[in-house]
Amino acid sequence: MREASEQAPHRSADLRDTAFAQAPIGILVSDGAGLIRDVNPYLCDLLGYPAGALDGRSLSVLGAVAPRACIRRWMRADGTGLDMRLRPSPMRDDRQVFVVEAVDPDEVVRAEENQAALTAAGLGEWRYDFTDGRVVLSRRAAHLLGYTPGMPVSWNALKATLDVGEAARIRVQVRAALKDGQPFAFECRLRRARDGAAVDVGVRGQAIPAAEGHGRTTALVGVVEDVTTRVEARNALRDGEQRLRIATSLAALGIFEWHMLDDQAIWENERMFAIFGRSAADGALGKREFLETVLHPEDRPAFRAAITQALREDSTLAVSGRIRRLSDGAWRTLDFAGRFERDAPHRLPRRLIGVVADVTERRLAEERQTLLIRELHHRVKNTLATVQAIVGSTARTASSIESFYEAFVGRIMSLAHTHSVLTEDTWQTASLRTLLANELKPYAEGALTGTDDGDARIQLSGPPIDMSSEIAVPIGMAIHELTTNAAKYGALSTRDGRVAITWALEPGGPAGTLRFSWVESGGPPVSPPTRQGFGSRLLQRVLTAQVRAEVSMAYPAEGFALTMLAPLPVRNAALNPLA
Numbered sequence: 001m002r003e004a005s006e007q008a009p010h011r012s013a014d015l016r017d018t019a020f021a022q023a024p025i026g027i028l029v030s031d032g033a034g035l036i037r038d039v040n041p042y043l044c045d046l047l048g049y050p051a052g053a054l055d056g057r058s059l060s061v062l063g064a065v066a067p068r069a070c071i072r073r074w075m076r077a078d079g080t081g082l083d084m085r086l087r088p089s090p091m092r093d094d095r096q097v098f099v100v101e102a103v104d105p106d107e108v109v110r111a112e113e114n115q116a117a118l119t120a121a122g123l124g125e126w127r128y129d130f131t132d133g134r135v136v137l138s139r140r141a142a143h144l145l146g147y148t149p150g151m152p153v154s155w156n157a158l159k160a161t162l163d164v165g166e167a168a169r170i171r172v173q174v175r176a177a178l179k180d181g182q183p184f185a186f187e188c189r190l191r192r193a194r195d196g197a198a199v200d201v202g203v204r205g206q207a208i209p210a211a212e213g214h215g216r217t218t219a220l221v222g223v224v225e226d227v228t229t230r231v232e233a234r235n236a237l238r239d240g241e242q243r244l245r246i247a248t249s250l251a252a253l254g255i256f257e258w259h260m261l262d263d264q265a266i267w268e269n270e271r272m273f274a275i276f277g278r279s280a281a282d283g284a285l286g287k288r289e290f291l292e293t294v295l296h297p298e299d300r301p302a303f304r305a306a307i308t309q310a311l312r313e314d315s316t317l318a319v320s321g322r323i324r325r326l327s328d329g330a331w332r333t334l335d336f337a338g339r340f341e342r343d344a345p346h347r348l349p350r351r352l353i354g355v356v357a358d359v360t361e362r363r364l365a366e367e368r369q370t371l372l373i374r375e376l377h378h379r380v381k382n383t384l385a386t387v388q389a390i391v392g393s394t395a396r397t398a399s400s401i402e403s404f405y406e407a408f409v410g411r412i413m414s415l416a417h418t419h420s421v422l423t424e425d426t427w428q429t430a431s432l433r434t435l436l437a438n439e440l441k442p443y444a445e446g447a448l449t450g451t452d453d454g455d456a457r458i459q460l461s462g463p464p465i466d467m468s469s470e471i472a473v474p475i476g477m478a479i480h481e482l483t484t485n486a487a488k489y490g491a492l493s494t495r496d497g498r499v500a501i502t503w504a505l506e507p508g509g510p511a512g513t514l515r516f517s518w519v520e521s522g523g524p525p526v527s528p529p530t531r532q533g534f535g536s537r538l539l540q541r542v543l544t545a546q547v548r549a550e551v552s553m554a555y556p557a558e559g560f561a562l563t564m565l566a567p568l569p570v571r572n573a574a575l576n577p578l579a
Contacts, residue, residue, distance in 0.1 A: 021040060025042060025099060025100070026040065026042050026100035028059075029095060036054045036058070036059055046082070047074065047082070048077035053077075062074040065098070067088065071083055071103055072084055082102060087100075124144050124145075124224050125138040125224075127220070127221045128221075130217065133155050134152045134153070135154070141223075144225070145192060145224070146195065146197075147194070163188070169188075170188060187201065187231065201227060202225050203223075204223055204224075205222025252271060253356065254269060254271045256355075259350065259351045260348075260349060260351060260352070261350065265285055265286050275334065275356055276323065278326050278327070290323075295321050295323055296321060296322035296324070300321075306318070310339075310340060317354065319335075333360045334359065335356070338355065339353060340352050429469075431465070432462070432466075432475070432514075435479055436479055436501060437460070440460075443499075444457055444458040448460050457497070458498075460501050461500075462501075462503035463505060471566065478564075490523045491523035491559055493523060493524065494524065498520070500521070501517065502516075503516045505568075509567030511568040514566045515564075516563070516564040517564075518562040521559040526556065526558070526559055526560050543566070547566045550565040550566075551563075
């Protein structure tokens with residue numbers, strides 16, 4: 001019996017040694033100083049070391065450990081890492097045993113240490129079982145949705161927290177994904193169970209098939225996260241983009257991007273295509289094509305210089321240029337503004353983002369306004385010179401203060417009438433017939449008719465002729481003087497007197513030549529004047545100097561007659577606001 005009892009410890013030790021050497025799992029023994037005392041063959045082979053090569057070395061050459069079960073990455077002999085599950089035993093007799101096994105990468109991801117990462121990322125896990133219709137939530141998922149951790153939640157309870165129509169939409173989307181064997185993902189808004197607060201959540205999941213297969217699905221698993229902040233930011237961005245689209249549409253601005261490296265452009269809105277007269281099929285314009293074929297040749301150097309300056313100074317690109325519109329070949333003036341976008345300071349920019357405005361009409365209006373201002377200055381200067389001449393000549397020929405006043409006021413009123421006609425026509429032209437009618441209507445004693453009416457006191461006959469201000473003012477003054485002289489001394493001074501005015505447009509001059517004839521009859525006998533008054537000087541000098549007219553006057557006894565040949569100037573189209 002004693003021999004049997006003495007042999008038992010030896011057999012136990014042999015069994016332990018055999019189990020250690022043949023165990024299909026890694027075993028490592030270390031001491032209190034952290035030195036490796038023994039490693040079984042399975043672990044040596046797993047780590048790529050010969051048997052006994054690790055004995056006596058520090059445990060740190062393999063990697064870190066922990067006082068409880070954990071997953072750690074240990075280093076193999078060739079320097080590569082291997083994820084290992086460690087199960088340490090308590091320290092006994094200055095010895096500690098580690099049971100070690102390699103783990104699958106998926107198991108590493110599901111390790112307990114990664115739960116903190118899931119929580120930090122705002123992700124909670126969930127599982128839905130088709131058998132009982134219950135949803136199991138992780139602590140993070142339960143907190144996110146407002147439920148008590150560990151308490152199962154039914155799908156019907158979750159549906160009650162969703163907005164109207166969301167449950168049906170989710171059901172359709174999930175079933176479509178399951179039918180195709182694909183994972184699913186969706187966003188929805190719900191009311192948190194704890195306090196009823198509205199939150200936006202993003203849900204991702206996939207089906208878990210039954211163990212026996214046959215295409216059946218027993219459960220759904222996935223993650224849920226709070227995406228309220230992201231949704232609010234996305235909505236704010238969408239609202240901002242909508243406001244920008246409305247603003248640019250109202251301002252008639254085209255929006256573009258130009259990518260520098262590949263010289264490709266993106267036109268962001270329809271207005272951009274309309275400005276250039278292109279369709280979507282024509283495509284956008286890169287820099288090379290724009291500069292070489294579309295931009296006016298005279299504007300290309302300034303455009304290139306503006307781009308260079310904006311790049312060099314990292315400033316806003318602001319430049320104007322004329323482009324030929326593709327749809328009709330018309331030249332249009334455009335204003336460009338933009339900024340170059342860089343990935344980081346001191347790096348070359350990747351793209352130019354900017355806007356384009358068609359300012360053709362505005363530029364024409366500005367040019368027309370400038371021209372009108374110059375015309376106004378010229379007209380005021382001429383008018384003041386005319387008034388000065390009227391004052392001087394009227395004073396020299398007047399016999400009394402009363403006669404001076406009467407003559408002066410009449411001439412100023414005639415000047416005002418002429419300017420009134422011009423003003424009514426936006427200061428562009430004055431009708432010859434209108435100027436005549438304004439002066440002669442008080443003496444007509446009826447309608448102003450043509451020359452075929454022998455009984456009419458005033459006969460006007462001629463085609464419509466519109467005169468520019470530079471000749472309308474002196475001709476208007478001449479008509480006033482002719483009318484005043486006829487009323488004082490000529491045909492209009494008696495009841496039987498007649499005045500026949502005819503005119504025609506003849507070839508010659510820049511825009512034709514006006515032939516104007518004034519013939520009086522039936523008045524007092526006429527004789528040539530013994531001295532030259534203001535009216536005569538106006539007819540002879542002003543018409544000759546300002547209108548470049550040829551004026552001839554005759555004084556037969558039966559009535560005064562005047563003939564004028566006046567070249568008409570070419571009308572300035574820029575002064576016409578309707579052009």
